[in-house]
Amino acid sequence: MTLEQQIAQFIASGFVNGAIYALLGLGLVVIHSVTRVVNVAQGEFAALGALLTATLVARGLPYPVAIAIAVAASAAVGAGMHRLAIRPARAATALTLLIVTIAAHLTLRGLLLILWGTDPYSLPPFTAGPPLRVAGAVLNRQGLWVIGAVGVILIASYLFFTRTMHGRALRACAVNPTAARLHGINVEGMGLQAFTIAGALGGIAGVLITPLTLAAYDMGLILGLKGFVGAVVVGFASYPWTVAACLAFGVVESLGAGLVSGYRDAIAFGVLVAVLLARAIAAAREGTLVSEERAQE
Amino acid sequence: MNRLRLGGVTRSRLWALGWVAVVIVLPWLIAGRLSLSIFLFIGLFSMLAVGLTLLGGAAGQISLGQAAFYGIGAYISALTTLRLGLSPWAALPLSAAGAALVAFLIGAPIFMLRGHYLVLGTLGLNIIVDVFIRNFQDLTGGPTGLTGIPPFAIGETVLGGDRVFYFASWGLVALALWLGRNLIDSRIGRALAAVRASEVVAGTLAIDPAYYKGRVFALSAALAALAGSLYVHYLSFVSPSPFAFEFSISVLVMSVIGGIGHLPGAVLGAAVVTLLREFLRDVMPRFFRGGASAEYEIVVFGLLLAGVVVLAPGGAWPFVARLLRLEPARAIPPAPVPSGAGPRRPASAPSGDVLLTVEALEKRFGGLTAIQDLSFQVRRGEIYAVIGPNGAGKTTAFNLISGVLHPTKGSITLAGQRLDGLPAFRTAALGVARTFQTPRVFSELSVLDNVLVGMHRHLRAGFGASMLGLAGREEDRAASQALETLRQVGLADHAAEPAGALPFGRQRLLEAARALALRPRLLLLDEPASGLSAAERAALVTMIRDIRATGVTVLLVEHDVRLVMGLADRVLVLNHGEPIAEGTPAQIQRDPRVIGAYLGDEPS
Numbered sequence: 001m002t003l004e005q006q007i008a009q010f011i012a013s014g015f016v017n018g019a020i021y022a023l024l025g026l027g028l029v030v031i032h033s034v035t036r037v038v039n040v041a042q043g044e045f046a047a048l049g050a051l052l053t054a055t056l057v058a059r060g061l062p063y064p065v066a067i068a069i070a071v072a073a074s075a076a077v078g079a080g081m082h083r084l085a086i087r088p089a090r091a092a093t094a095l096t097l098l099i100v101t102i103a104a105h106l107t108l109r110g111l112l113l114i115l116w117g118t119d120p121y122s123l124p125p126f127t128a129g130p131p132l133r134v135a136g137a138v139l140n141r142q143g144l145w146v147i148g149a150v151g152v153i154l155i156a157s158y159l160f161f162t163r164t165m166h167g168r169a170l171r172a173c174a175v176n177p178t179a180a181r182l183h184g185i186n187v188e189g190m191g192l193q194a195f196t197i198a199g200a201l202g203g204i205a206g207v208l209i210t211p212l213t214l215a216a217y218d219m220g221l222i223l224g225l226k227g228f229v230g231a232v233v234v235g236f237a238s239y240p241w242t243v244a245a246c247l248a249f250g251v252v253e254s255l256g257a258g259l260v261s262g263y264r265d266a267i268a269f270g271v272l273v274a275v276l277l278a279r280a281i282a283a284a285r286e287g288t289l290v291s292e293e294r295a296q297e
Numbered sequence: 298m299n300r301l302r303l304g305g306v307t308r309s310r311l312w313a314l315g316w317v318a319v320v321i322v323l324p325w326l327i328a329g330r331l332s333l334s335i336f337l338f339i340g341l342f343s344m345l346a347v348g349l350t351l352l353g354g355a356a357g358q359i360s361l362g363q364a365a366f367y368g369i370g371a372y373i374s375a376l377t378t379l380r381l382g383l384s385p386w387a388a389l390p391l392s393a394a395g396a397a398l399v400a401f402l403i404g405a406p407i408f409m410l411r412g413h414y415l416v417l418g419t420l421g422l423n424i425i426v427d428v429f430i431r432n433f434q435d436l437t438g439g440p441t442g443l444t445g446i447p448p449f450a451i452g453e454t455v456l457g458g459d460r461v462f463y464f465a466s467w468g469l470v471a472l473a474l475w476l477g478r479n480l481i482d483s484r485i486g487r488a489l490a491a492v493r494a495s496e497v498v499a500g501t502l503a504i505d506p507a508y509y510k511g512r513v514f515a516l517s518a519a520l521a522a523l524a525g526s527l528y529v530h531y532l533s534f535v536s537p538s539p540f541a542f543e544f545s546i547s548v549l550v551m552s553v554i555g556g557i558g559h560l561p562g563a564v565l566g567a568a569v570v571t572l573l574r575e576f577l578r579d580v581m582p583r584f585f586r587g588g589a590s591a592e593y594e595i596v597v598f599g600l601l602l603a604g605v606v607v608l609a610p611g612g613a614w615p616f617v618a619r620l621l622r623l624e625p626a627r628a629i630p631p632a633p634v635p636s637g638a639g640p641r642r643p644a645s646a647p648s649g650d651v652l653l654t655v656e657a658l659e660k661r662f663g664g665l666t667a668i669q670d671l672s673f674q675v676r677r678g679e680i681y682a683v684i685g686p687n688g689a690g691k692t693t694a695f696n697l698i699s700g701v702l703h704p705t706k707g708s709i710t711l712a713g714q715r716l717d718g719l720p721a722f723r724t725a726a727l728g729v730a731r732t733f734q735t736p737r738v739f740s741e742l743s744v745l746d747n748v749l750v751g752m753h754r755h756l757r758a759g760f761g762a763s764m765l766g767l768a769g770r771e772e773d774r775a776a777s778q779a780l781e782t783l784r785q786v787g788l789a790d791h792a793a794e795p796a797g798a799l800p801f802g803r804q805r806l807l808e809a810a811r812a813l814a815l816r817p818r819l820l821l822l823d824e825p826a827s828g829l830s831a832a833e834r835a836a837l838v839t840m841i842r843d844i845r846a847t848g849v850t851v852l853l854v855e856h857d858v859r860l861v862m863g864l865a866d867r868v869l870v871l872n873h874g875e876p877i878a879e880g881t882p883a884q885i886q887r888d889p890r891v892i893g894a895y896l897g898d899e900p901s
Contacts, residue, residue: 038413040420088607095357096610098413099553102361103603106546110596221542222424228417266428269421273403276418280409 005136010258011251012137016212018250019150022243023205024227026157027198032236033174034187034194037086037097041105043224045202047112049074050215053207054121063126071203077108078199082192090188105221112217120214123207142211149208153201154243161239170194222265226253229272235279309623320467324460333459337531339564339571340466344524346551346563347473348517353557355481356513357493362403362419363521363548365426366396368540370522371529372430372437375446378530380436385449389526396522397515404514408507415514423542430537442536446529462531466524470564473520476764477560483763484749484756484772487742489513491750494739500721501699501731502815503754512760543595547574550598554605556612565613570598652677652850653698653819658707660693667693668874671707675819680841680851682861685871686894691854692734694871695823698852699731700724711819726754730817734824736804738811740797744788747796747807748779751814779814786810786840802833806840813844820844822853826860838864858895862886870894 024042031039049070056066085100092100125142132139161167172180173190181187205223206215213219230246249271257264324333345363352358370392377383377391399422407418430437437443449456449465480486488509491499496506529535547570555566577594605612653675660668668690675681683691696702698709700721709716716724730751739747752775758768783789786806791799796807805825812820822841826834834857841864845851855861861868862882870878870885872894878885885891 038416040416085603085607089610092606092610093357094413095353095359096606098359098416099549099606100603102416102546102549103599103606106595106599107603108599110593110599114593114596221420225417225420225424232414232417263428263432266425269425272418272421273406276410276414277406280406283410 006258007255008135008137010254012134012139012143014251014254015247016139016143016146016250017209017254018230018247019146020205020209020223021226021230021250022150022246023153023201023208024223025230025242025246026154026227026239027201027205028224028227028231029236029239029242030170030194030201031198032231034170035086035097035191036094037101038228038236039104039195039198040098040101040224041081041108041220042198042202042227043220043222044105044108044112045074045078045199045220046206046209046223047215047217047220048077048108048206049203050123050206050210050219051112051116051121051217054123054210054215055116057123058121067207070207071200074203074206075196075200078195078197078202079192081108081199082195086191086195087188090191109217109220112220116217118217120216121210122214123210125211140212142208146208146212149204153204154240157239166193222268225272226250226268229268229275232272232279233275308621312621312623317471320471324463333463335571335575337459337463337466339568340463340470341524341528342548342551342571343470343564343567344466344473345521345548346555346567347470347477347560348520349548349552350555350557350560350563351477351480351520352513352517353552354559355486355489355493356510357489358408358415358510358514359413359549360419360514360517361416361542361545361549362400362422363517364540364542364544365419365423366400366518366521367525367528367544368426368430368537369396369399369518370525371535371540372525373522374526375443375529375535376436378447379443379445385447385526385530388530389523392522392526393519396525397519400515400518401511404511405507408510408514419545420542423540423545427537427541430540438536440537442534444534446533446535448530448533457531462527466527469523469527474560474564479766480760480764481560483766483768484753484758484775485509485760485763487746487750488753490742490746491739491753494741495737497701497721498733498737498739499750501701501725502751502811503722503725504750505720505722516760546595547598550602552612553602554612556614558611559614559618562612562614562617565617569613573597650677651675652712653852654708654710655694655698656708656710658694658697658709659705660690660697660702661705666874668697668704671871671874671876673869673876673879675850675852677850678845678848679866680845680853680864681867681869682865683852683854683869683871684856684858684861688873689871690874691871692823693874695731695821695854698724699729699821725815728815728818729821730812730815730819731821732805732808732812732823732825734827736801736808738796738799738804738807740795742796743792744783744794744796744799744807745776745779745792747811748782748814749775751782751811752779754815782810782814783807785813785843787836802829805829805837809840809844813849817849819850819852822851822855824855825853826855826857834860 024046027042027045028039031037031042052070052073053066056069057063061069081104085104086097089096089100125140126145127141129141131141132144161171169180169185170190170193172183172185173187177187180190226249227246229249231242233245233249234241252271253264253267256267323336327333345367349360349363352360373392373395374385374388377388378385383391403418403422404415407414431440433439488499488504491502491504492506492509499506551566551570552563553566554569555562555564574594577597581593651674655674656672658668658671659666671690671694683694685691693702697704698716700716700719700723704717707717711727711729714727716727716729739750742750756771756775758771762768780789780792783792786809788803788806788810791803796804799807805828809822809825825841826837829837838860841851841853853861853865862885865882867880868882868885869876870888870891877890877894878888880888
């Protein structure tokens with residue numbers, strides 16, 4: 001393979017990975033913007049969706065049914081996490097809520113381990129067939145499924161957040177919870193919905209990525225961290241830019257890992273530090289609104 | 298009250314001595330029955346947990362990188378002794394310094410941002426450290442690790458064995474606890490408490506949040522690295538597996554179970570978690586057959602962590618302290634005898650030269666213009682008021698002058714020095730103090746400590762002196778000055794109360810006292826009269842006049858037009874972000890544009 005072909009290949013697979021990270025990043029942003037919680041357990045939703053789909057498919061359920069059940073289960077776990085862990089501690093500081101999500105990460109990961117063990121699980125691609133050639137790169141069909149599915153989800157969530165009363169209410173909670181409450185929006189209920197949506201997005205991400213890699217009980221943390229990189233780039237502030245940042249990060253990571261093998265996960269951290277540095281410099285230039293800080297506290 | 302407190306102190310001293318005695322005799326107590334190494338590990342883990350508790354409790358930050366710093370310390374020790382032939386005695390401080398440097402470099406960008414990026418940044422650090430150790434096989438030995446790490450020795454005598462390392466680790470734990478307690482009880486500890494409560498407010502009191510958070514983070518990393526260094530010289534072997542991310546989580550569980558706000562809780566938590574883990578390793582395999590029985594622990598620790606955070610966020614230490622009838626660790630300092638010589642300056646009338654110049658100031662938030670083309674000058678020693686209807690941009694102007702926000706365009710100059718673009722803590726250090734529209738006192742701290750935080754820039758004690766407890770004399774002098782400042786606003790009788798317990802009006806006074814403690818050249822008061830009763834308003838007017846009489850220039854934003862007209866030397870009227878009139882109160886009251894802005898324009 002020529003170098004150009006290799007690079008085209010890295011970009012294509014990076015784009016596919018980036019699309020997965022985008023789903024996790026979106027979940028993080030939805031939760032953060034409504035509840036101001038950074039959800040360390042976000043990747044566990046993906047692990048659950050992936051493992052459950054693998055098991056259901058192995059038991060002979062049709063693929064679409066298995067996926068629907070798994071995504072619903074992930075969404076339910078998201079909702080359950082809000083109900084059992086976040087809501088009881090809602091009066092606590094941001095620091096405490098963060099520790100709560102770390103606890104949720106541990107508990108969920110442990111439960112996945114008990115239920116599925118340490119073995120990795122595989123899933124067949126959604127559709128069989130030879131890989132396709134796109135601009136010099138070989139793209140397998142599952143990669144196309146990922147990009148297509150993520151595209152549909154993004155359009156659907158864009159419509160949800162801009163065109164429906166529900167989506168607008170969620171955004172209102174994100175901007176100003178007090179004002180939203182005064183307008184009769186149930187902010188607690190919105191937190192529950194944010195966690196449900198994030199759970200579903202995470203579950204879908206897990207289902208999509210499993211045919212490309214494998215599913216294991218401990219896959220969540222790294223996936224979540226990568227979604228986090230994208231969310232940090234835009235300061236948890238914008239849905240479309242989170243997606244763009246995640247896609248860009250996927251490509252950077254893929255190129256980096258292709259050129260220096262063995263350091264894939266270290267690249268994520270390098271990018272994260274670079275992004276934090278850039279944001280710190282920007283913040284030093286702009287100053288911070290008092291009200292912004294209050295929202296964070 | 299003094300006697301009670303003394304009683305508390307002696308009681309906690311006694312318990313501390315008792316604890317030291319138990320640690321000392323324990324090796325002989327358990328000899329032949331239990332292995333000492335488990336208690337040695339409790340000591341090592343206590344150091345990791347004390348570091349995290351210091352970071353979490355004092356600076357309000359959580360790190361998931363303690364295992365990484367433990368590993369960095371271990372590998373620096375292993376590599377410098379094996380590859381460079383250094384003595385373990387040199388490797389020990391070197392590993393602490395190396396880890397502190399790594400922490401400092403990672404913390405630098407993270408701490409300039411607010412929010413909780415440190416958790417994910419340190420999570421990433423854990424992963425990167427693991428990846429590098431495993432991949433740089435030539436240097437680190439990869440997954441199999443390194444053997445033959447030399448032990449500590451004095452001359453020809455090798456210091457080895459469980460007992461030596463047991464005492465070494467617990468000696469360092471005691472040292473870490475002592476240094477940490479001194480730090481929390483010092484000027485630095487107060488600055489950290491301020492940062493924890495609100496970085497914006499801390500900034501307006503000349504405290505640079507990133508500086509203090511970064512150094513505490515480095516300190517916590519150094520403690521972890523010391524433990525790591527001891528660990529490799531004890532085992533004479535190192536491999537990457539003990540430094541994995543899971544162990545960072547265990548350290549967090551230790552700190553939280555013990556109580557993240559209490560240093561001794563870290564030791565308690567380390568003991569509970571370590572013993573519980575040993576117990577689980579005995580019990581778990583009976584329930585779960587198969588490979589990863591050790592991995593099942595994480596469920597137990599996850600549930601434990603969630604349970605503690607939700608049900609008893611303070612952790613176990615407060616219960617233990619109540620059981621032992623200990624006084625709270627952070628006792629209110631006794632009221633000192635007033636020195637008599639306060640920080641008062643000779644009274645001076647407006648001297649006429651310009652102190653503050655604001656020129657063509659503009660601030661836009663996205664598409665919204667909050668302030669446009671704002672220019673005015675404040676003369677030294679005058680009371681200058683900015684009034685205007687809601688949304689006129691008054692508070693934004695204050696945020697710009699105090700450095701909380703930075704302007705889109707224009708300049709702010711204080712006595713020849715440009716302020717625009719400076720961070721809030723630098724602006725404050727140049728002598729600009731402010732209050733907030735709703736008072737933002739540090740409610741956990743005592744009234745006196747609130748004022749002491751305001752004196753931050755006038756005190757010298759740094760990290761070293763504070764940790765070694767060498768700042769006593771400066772502290773005493775500062776406390777008596779702070780008391781004098783409290784007397785100025787009439788709160789001296791409440792010095793020992795927690796600030797959060799004060800009624801609203803008094804919180805405003807306390808905030809003013811805290812700002813005055815900065816000994817500012819320019820004092821910004823943001824709606825000082827709102828929410829005050831008529832009597833409190835009258836007292837406020839007197840207080841502001843008194844402040845001016847000490848030579849401080851006062852710039853105030855206010856809604857109460859009558860109060861402003863009776864108090865200010867000159868008044869600026871803002872409307873929709875633009876200045877519409879400036880002059881003496883008498884001139885302003887006649888100005889038709891002002892009347893229009895307040896009462897609505899007459900239809901033309």
